Amino acid sequence: MRRERMSPNLTAVRNELPAVQASVYLNTGSYGPLSRAAATAIEGENRQQLTVGRLTGMGETGQSLSASLRGGFARILGCDSDEVALTHHTTDGMNIATWGIQYRPGDEIVTNSWEHPGGLLPVYAAARRFNLKVRVVSLEKDEDEETLLAKFERAINPRTKLLSVAHVSWKTGTVLPIDRLADMVHYHGGLIAVDGAQSGGAIRLDMPSSKVDFYSIPGQKWLCGPEGIGALYVNKERLGDLLQTYVGYPSLRDGGAYDETGIFLPPEGARRYEVGTTYRPAMAGMWSGIQWLEELGLDWMYDRTQEITRYTRAALSSIPSVRLVQTPTHAGLTSFTVEGISPSTVVDRLAQENILIRSVPDPDLVRVSSHFFNDETDIDKLREGIEGL
Known part of the structure; x- marks a missing residue:
């Protein structure tokens, strides 16, 4: 009888990505956090x-x-x-x-x-x-x-x-x-x-x-x-x-x-x-x-990214001043605007709260990247940060 693979412990996963402990890391679309496995191998080869x-x-x-x-x-x-x-x-x-x-x-x-x-x-x-x-x-x-x-x-x-x-x-x-x-x-x-x-x-x-x-x-x-x-x-x-x-x-x-x-x-x-x-x-x-x-499991990684991105989109949709860009399907990116505040200002103010996202041009949008290592607390902090702008 084939046994189903156990899902990784998310806390343990996050511990292997030290940068996500230092901030609310929501900009993987620019640079993902370097894994401990990658950093150790780089150091060893150097x-x-x-x-x-x-x-x-x-x-x-x-x-x-x-x-x-x-x-x-x-x-x-x-x-x-x-x-x-x-x-x-x-x-x-x-x-x-x-x-x-x-x-x-x-x-x-x-x-x-x-x-x-x-x-x-x-x-x-x-x-x-x-x-x-x-x-x-x-x-x-x-x-x-x-x-x-x-x-x-x-x-x-x-x-x-x-x-x-x-x-x-x-x-x-x-x-x-x-x-x-x-x-x-x-x-x-x-x-x-x-x-x-x-x-x-x-x-x-x-x-x-x-x-x-x-x-x-x-x-x-x-x-x-x-x-x-x-x-x-x-x-x-x-x-x-x-x-x-x-x-x-x-x-x-x-x-x-x-x-x-x-x-x-x-x-x-x-x-x-x-x-x-x-x-x-x-x-x-x-x-x-x-x-x-x-080792974590690629299927788990993809499924977890979809799960946390759905949570992100739902959290942002609950904010009256936020307008999401509607997409037929999604990967890990969510783009939106905040009424009365420019995307660059949103990014700068959230950075002061140690919440790392980015803006994109033409059209001018705020962009959040949610990936397998992000937890619901990250997204809740993002929502609270936007509500406090």
Whole structure:
């Protein structure tokens, strides 16, 4: 008889994230609290480099860590490990996906008005370089899913080479139906690249069912890892469609896989898009951090994030002066306004109470991030803080 897995003790979980003891930590969408597991591994690797040297991280040892980390990210993304390239951050992956496509004169890229600069600026730069047309879909607060999809459907056409969107809007918290968007753009022969900065580690991901071609996530937000490490999913069926833009020693099948004629052979799979060295302590920290999350249980983490986010939305909705941005579904972000007070003023005043949130521009909103480690007391303090403004 199979025994159900016990849910982790939330107090014990919070003890493994010391920063959440120092404040009401509600800004994971910018930076998640660094886990003790990640910090210990970073410290250990730094000490090893200082006392023994960095040569011990070369060869099979370094390759083993990279392979383990790809496997960890693959389980977060819901894909095969050979479909994962290690990157430095979400923006890194979005650049790889945007610049690697073989554009032709007259091609178009479709994006939208809620995109983060990390996904939007690569689009603008590629359009400038290759003389492409960019169609920006104008999205509005409180729109339902069918209205959002209809706007994209009007913009996507046979000239669309790439659709570049965030899975979860960093502004409103809206979760876009990327599987249906993928169907739209694939119907016209285009590709889809997804910014997963606000989804990777916040909601369950399954790349095959999402139907996307490229999906980029960071380590330092919802995965509670260090800066400087992330991952890019490349659908194995799209390897022939995404050229290597930046290349280096890791981009080769092996050290001798090139000649003086300019021919070089990439490795099989997505690791061909890895270019140079990555800070090894960050890799060690990220790998240990993912292992800790897996010990807690990824399903528990996602379910707990949904639970505490529902509690957050209910608590904020109970305040007469607060107006939530309504979203068809949600991840861990909740955006809202407070009547008569600017978002930046709300953030500043709550910071004086040691409640850490943030504001976002265009539209001007207050944004709260609720994740698995937040407890109801955190949210109650947030509610009381807003009521006292």
